[in-house]
Amino acid sequence: MSEKRSADNRRVMVRLLAVAGLMFGFGYAMVPMYQKFCEVTGINNLLNADDPLRNTQVDTSRTITVEFDANLHGLPWSFKPGQTSVAVHPGELVHVVYRVSNTRDHPVTGQAIPSYGPQLAAAHFRKMECFCFTKQTLGAGESREMPVVFVIDPALPKDVNTITLSYTFFEVAGTLAEPASKPSRPGA
Amino acid sequence: MEATHVHGAGHAHGDDHAHHPKGIMRWITTTNHKDIGTMYLWFSFAMFMVGGAMALIIRAELFQPGLQYVEPEFFNQMITLHGLIMVFGAIMPAFVGFANWMIPMMIGAPDMAFARMNNWSFWLLPPAGILLTASMFVPGGAAGTGWTLYPPLSIQMGIGMDMAIFAVHILGMSSIMGSINIVTTILNLRAPTMPLMRMPMFCWTWLITGYLLIAVMPVLAGAVTMILTDRHFGTSFFNAAGGGDPVLFQHIFWFFGHPEVYIIALPAFGVVSHVIPAFARKPIFGYTSMVYAIASIALISFIVWAHHMYVVGMPVAGQLYFMYATILIAVPTGVKVFNWVATMWRGSMTFETPMLFALGFLFLFTIGGFTGLVLSNTAVDVQLQDTYYVVAHFHYVMVAGALFSAFAAVYYWLPKWTGHMYDEKLGQWHFWLSIISFNIAFFPQHFLGLAGMPRRIPDYALQFTDFNQVSTYGAFGFGLSQLLFLYVVLKAIRGGEKAAAKPWEGATGLEWTVPSPAPYHTFEDPPVLTESKGHA
Structure with a gap:
């Protein structure tokens, strides 16, 4: 295998390893992203109290x-x-x-x-x-x-x-x- | 044995027989892609047998309602280990084995790009397999969470869970190293006259699978690392008692888990894209559309993960988005199925064992795909979530899809590996026994699921008994049929009709230009492609 080819191979490997490293970080980045997403959209906010109890069967679409x-x-x-x-x-x-x-x-x-x-x-x-x-x-x-x-x-x-x-x-x-x-x- | 043949061929061909040691050290130190491919395949088969035995324990327990043979805790451990071993120990290494053996020969490369790393990728697997199987014997037993390792259970279990986490880490490292090797090989070591768009389809599927693996295995590694630190180092990623959220794990896990489905399926597509043209004696229909279909399946697979978790309390908008995105995957997959059928259209078809398995794949994988579409509908999935309908669905995709494709690959390339034709009659027996017993085992599970039988439970209501008994008969039939497969392969290794360099009339590709069995070293000098040797 020629020197040039080894260098080429190594360059591809380094890039792919960088992708793997970034994706490992992305897994952890999903933790704050998920919290932020839920906070912004108001889904699943475990830290706030639940809404006050109310009758959920009121059909507000009809009067x-x-x-x-x-x-x-x-x-x-x-x-x-x-x-x-x-x-x-x-x-x-x-x-x-x-x-x-x-x-x-x-x-x-x-x-x-x-x-x-x-x-x-x-x-x-x-x-x-x-x-x-x-x-x-x-x-x-x-x-x-x-x-x-x-x-x-x-x-x-x-x-x-x-x-x-x-x-x-x-x-x-x-x-x-x-x-x-x-x-x-x-x-x- | 096979070793002797390959070795002998190496002597006959090569000038470097002094380089590699004999006996066990040859296998431990080898950097030859064919040796490593062989080891991957044998490891995969051994794990297939172990995981299969666990499946039979599960089916034996489910033969009757009530508890017969095993305790519920042990039943859960069997469910978990069966899943982990089959996915990470059997199916994935099998296709990495095919890649090791065939990709350098298909693209005219002398070996993989990083031969030493290749040896490492393989030798990481046995420790992981041992960790997984040995975890059954530690106090508290193996992980009993199911292969998805959901918290809170995975935060609470004993040391067996730590062993499973460590095994997943090792398997992940092995997969990432293997993928980097395969991607680099395909990108850099192709014969100079082979552009990407004339590459054999198996290489295309593996190139994209390699990228998928590099992108998602680290995410899984991160997820299990978070479980590990939640268990032992006081973090609270998923531990609700410390403000964590178990549903977060499901998001991270399935961000890995859904591309994983295509990591398993795409190389299987690649194999079928070789076998069907070879036995229909026509080039593959729509090569370019096949490539784009693979790429778009891979891209879409990143944005559909939450269809595994419709019932976690997602807002309707989220459910609708994931539902439509999931249904979108049917489009490129449909293109592929159409192209395979169109390849056979007016072809001169013959039905040797590889073709039978490829057709079995095509037929049953399509059924699995359809049940997947059924499950992708949120409204339906709420009813079917965690029932045997899901179990039936993914076994049609994983067993009749990936495993049948792997059988097709073994029969298709066995003459190239061993230099002998396998016993065609016994191969066909293996196919018919497999496909019939597979359907007896898994088709009734659709009905069980529709009737509401939950998965991962060792006991069930009386009315489910009949279908469960049928399923258990089929599962044992399927398991025993695989011993016939072992016999056919061993018989071909030991002897049999001498195989020509190109034993299949319609086969195309560089791998068929080298003698059978393939010499220890092939394509030390890159071949020059003529028009006819282009894509397979």
Whole structure:
């Protein structure tokens, strides 16, 4: 093998060894690069606390208008929603109030029955807390703010954009002996 | 034995028989590329047998649900060592062996560029093999992490893990030295009349594989060094208790690991690009597109690594990028498969054993490629990650791809190495037994994976029993078939029909212009290429 050829070979070897050395360094350089990349993109940042807990099932891509309605059936009360409508995302927990006051001078017991429009929304309207779950007894001239807490199921059909929640208060005849009808049955 | 033949040829041809000692010292001190190639191939076969025996232990345990023969810890060690030994001990040294034997003869060089370093590259391997196998016998046993050596387990294991790390270091050094040698040989020692674009395809695949190895083996060395320092020197690269991140290891490992797939596959492509033209009696279709396909596969292989880790919690944008980049690799690979098929189109084909193995490769590697495409889809991979579907996929690529190509290479070049034709009938038996038992072993694993059977677990649910039993029958059949291979090779070394300088009618290339067996020294003076001796 000629001298020139050995020198050529050695030059190629030195270059390739340099590449190997650089790549060994690159393996280590991946450590800060990876940390920087995660920091910039916000992925996998182990040093910061996790985001506060929240409901991850809120479908923010949809907004549903919920309208509130209040009716009385033969009751000498005043009964109104605290707001005529709210805009909510499916999956979001919503608090609303209804105001009721007894205009009589003796206690009256009533039971509110909800209904929904459109009716198919009833299956997707999940009430966590509602004054309609129980009978309400108002003393003479008493006023109250009564809560409704609900979530709209994200499985609500896509074509439903507005839901009307309507309550009708009925006077419960006689005393407490008569059982209330199941409060959440839709349309009852 | 083969040694005598080669040696005798050296005497007949050469003037330097005083230079090399006899007996074992001849092999320890040799700087001859043919001797070193032979040692690489025998080492590779020995490791293939060891790794294969481990695979059979795995399959025996999986013959029935429940625990029969081995403890789960030992099962995990078998999984790990089988993977490491087959990848680093069997497949890679086999192709380095072919490169040592054939590349100098293909390009008309007298030897490798750095003959002494070549000897070192080989003799680093046996210590690494011994470290890996001996680690089974130390307290705590061998590494039980799987060949991917993922932390946190790899930070917690016993001394067997340190032995595996050290073995990987040594194997890496050997690979880098071997690659530098091969790349330098190809770049500097080609016959003066052989431009790069007329080089045989096997040299092209090895040139690019060499670059890949030089680029990624140091990254693996870095990754295992980080594990080592995490274990013993108080660093916290991957140790979450010290603020490290185990997922970082997966990124570094697969930055090496995915190019590694092509380090194994590309030389296999090279062999097939010689065998198919030889037995179709047509030059390879689309030589230039083949070269560009190899180069683009190699380049893309650097930017797809995270498709091995879709479920680590990557953002969707990352998953989509790695998915599309991975699917892109199917394009150059498809070009290659198309070219091989087009080479056979209207060729005068005959089906000797090398051609059978090349066709088996083509057929089964393509299946492995397709299942790879299935797995590249993030949405599908989330379901199939770490199931037997993945095991089936990469065995179609590694065994039916790389190993079958290696068998094709052995049968194709055996006459050149030994001077004797192998027993054609037994060779064909070896092929048919191998391909049938391979499919019995691995095809049902697709179904197991689709049904949800996880990999690397010694026990499984009852409904997986039938397919596992079929798979175990196939695995034992495949293992035993390889003893026939050993017999065929030994028989050809000991004697047999005398091989002509060019035993294959359609073969082209400089290696067929020297007598069979190849003399100890070939092409001391560079040959002059004529038009017909160009690319193989």
